[in-house]
Amino acid sequence: MKVKIHTLFQYLLETTEAEPEAVVGFSLAESPRLGDFLSDLDPDLPLDWNNRDFRGLPELRDHVLTNAGLAERCTQEDVLITAGAAEANYLAIMQTLQPGDEIVLETPGWPQAEVLTKAIGARITKITR
Numbered sequence: 405m406k407v408k409i410h411t412l413f414q415y416l417l418e419t420t421e422a423e424p425e426a427v428v429g430f431s432l433a434e435s436p437r438l439g440d441f442l443s444d445l446d447p448d449l450p451l452d453w454n455n456r457d458f459r460g461l462p463e464l465r466d467h468v469l470t471n472a473g474l475a476e477r478c479t480q481e482d483v484l485i486t487a488g489a490a491e492a493n494y495l496a497i498m499q500t501l502q503p504g505d506e507i508v509l510e511t512p513g514w515p516q517a518e519v520l521t522k523a524i525g526a527r528i529t530k531i532t533r
Contacts, residue, residue, distance in 0.1 A: 460485025
């Protein structure tokens with residue numbers, strides 16, 4: 405499936421009515437290339453950042469279960485710690501929506517869900533808050 409690239413910054417510029425006072429997105433630095441680092445990478449290195457579990461520290465996942473009152477109904481395996489709400493939203497939307505599906509989004513709201521939905525090719529129904 406070919407995914408349409410739709411950057412958040414471009415989306416914001418296209419959908420806002422206000423003219424920006426300045427656009428800060430310029431750098432004289434050259435972007436690094438992945439190939440510059442390939443020889444330094446160990447192909448046997450696990451992608452487990454904390455060397456214990458890529459889903460988050462087990463102690464933190466237990467804490468989430470306890471504080472959410474779900475310790476009796478769920479296990480540590482049911483909990484995924486993300487780097488923030490944006491990553492959690494991304495994972496949820498990318499795993500649940502397929503091209504042609506419909507999602508209901510509240511407006512005004514954070515544009516991430518709309519951008520991801522458009523990239524997938526799903527339909528959006530907006531409701532005003």
